[in-house]
Amino acid sequence: MAKQFKKIGILTSGGDAPGMNAAVRAVTRYALNKGLEVYGIYEGYKGLIEGKGSIKKFAPHDVANILNIGGTVLYSARCVEFKQEEYIQKAVDTCHEFGIDGIVTIGGDGTFRGASDLCKHGIPCIGIPGTIDNDITCTDNSIGYDTAMNTVIEAVDRLRDTCESHARCNVVEVMGRNAGYIALETSIALGATAVVVLEDANYNEANVIEKIKVAREAGKRNFIVIVAEGVDNYAEGLAKRIQSETGVETKFARLAHIVRGGSPTLRDRVLAAKMGVAAVDFLLEGKENVFVCERDGEMVATDIQEAIVIDKLYKSTFTPGMSAPEALKNYSPERQAEMKEFCDMRTKEVQKLLKISESISNYK
Numbered sequence: 001m002a003k004q005f006k007k008i009g010i011l012t013s014g015g016d017a018p019g020m021n022a023a024v025r026a027v028t029r030y031a032l033n034k035g036l037e038v039y040g041i042y043e044g045y046k047g048l049i050e051g052k053g054s055i056k057k058f059a060p061h062d063v064a065n066i067l068n069i070g071g072t073v074l075y076s077a078r079c080v081e082f083k084q085e086e087y088i089q090k091a092v093d094t095c096h097e098f099g100i101d102g103i104v105t106i107g108g109d110g111t112f113r114g115a116s117d118l119c120k121h122g123i124p125c126i127g128i129p130g131t132i133d134n135d136i137t138c139t140d141n142s143i144g145y146d147t148a149m150n151t152v153i154e155a156v157d158r159l160r161d162t163c164e165s166h167a168r169c170n171v172v173e174v175m176g177r178n179a180g181y182i183a184l185e186t187s188i189a190l191g192a193t194a195v196v197v198l199e200d201a202n203y204n205e206a207n208v209i210e211k212i213k214v215a216r217e218a219g220k221r222n223f224i225v226i227v228a229e230g231v232d233n234y235a236e237g238l239a240k241r242i243q244s245e246t247g248v249e250t251k252f253a254r255l256a257h258i259v260r261g262g263s264p265t266l267r268d269r270v271l272a273a274k275m276g277v278a279a280v281d282f283l284l285e286g287k288e289n290v291f292v293c294e295r296d297g298e299m300v301a302t303d304i305q306e307a308i309v310i311d312k313l314y315k316s317t318f319t320p321g322m323s324a325p326e327a328l329k330n331y332s333p334e335r336q337a338e339m340k341e342f343c344d345m346r347t348k349e350v351q352k353l354l355k356i357s358e359s360i361s362n363y364k
């Protein structure tokens with residue numbers, strides 16, 4: 001029989017993302033409607049460790065007028081201590097003290113590892129993916145991704161205006177530590193001359209230089225090259241080399257955290273609402289140690305451990321020095337094959353995007 005929930009906690013952790021507030025509101029309002037008590041936990045796992053002073057009982061008005069605001073009203077922290085048993089136990093004690101029966105955690109991969117540890121200590125957790133990078137392999141979309149991409153295209157459209165006036169190139173680095181999705185999709189939306197992501201095993205700088213030369217010959221004045229942050233220490237040097245080898249004056253811009261702020265788009269607000277409602281439903285159905293994934297428009301519950309393994313497996317296919325996770329061996333050969341197939345599907349999606357980006361940016 002499913003556990004009877006009376007009180008749930010909600011927290012945001014890791015890098016913030018636009019739409020987190022919409023998710024906090026959705027979870028709170030929906031849970032209150034279901035007759036639960038809701039406790040807002042401030043500064044993520046750090047707040048849970050600290051306990052009193054970082055925890056507030058929420059009424060409906062406590063989450064009013066936050067839907068459209070960027071960042072997270074619950075604040076966030078990257079809590080390194082939370083890997084240690086002593087601190088996990090303190091967090092568990094806080095849950096017992098407040099009578100919190102389960103927690104909804106909103107964040108990225110680090111957040112889910114924390115949630116998984118809490119589950120192992122008897123506190124059921126449901127994760128909601130909130131990260132601009134969209135780098136959680138098991139879900140099609142994470143909260144914040146759409147807004148971040150829209151912010152990128154707004155900023156780079158502006159850069160293009162001035163590049164056109166001055167016949168320049170601009171190399172733009174966008175966020176995305178372990179995934180090039182932001183770079184890939186925005187490169188298409190922006191008609192970028194080239195995109196550089198870790199996932200592209202065939203990337204060749206000489207081709208980019210040649211492409212710019214050919215297009216300049218054909219009369220093209222402005223050039224935009226998008227580079228994902230994950231391609232470490234690359235973008236600025238590339239700008240210098242483009243200038244010296246093509247003769248096209250080239251500027252470098254790093255959009256960095258500007259892409260993490262701002263009011264969430266409609267897509268992120270709706271995704272946050274769907275995921276928030278699904279998270280509470282999953283808890284009430286007795287699911288735990290799962291996170292809410294969007295797959296083909298549906299909200300599905302995915303085991304957190306499995307999701308972490310799939311995530312590492314996928315990233316190991318393009319991240320230098322990273323190998324398939326040890327934990328993969330814990331699964332049956334059939335399940336391993338399914339996991340690999342899932343990763344192949346993600347790889348194919350990325351290849352498709354790369355092909356589209358390339359095929360509509362040539363001046364040949």
Ligand code: F6P
Nearest residue numbers: 015108131132133175176177260
């Ligand atoms: O995980 C999201 C992200 O925005 C990454 O793209 C980026 O590398 C990282 O967070 C930056 O983190 P911080 O806010 O700790 O500098």
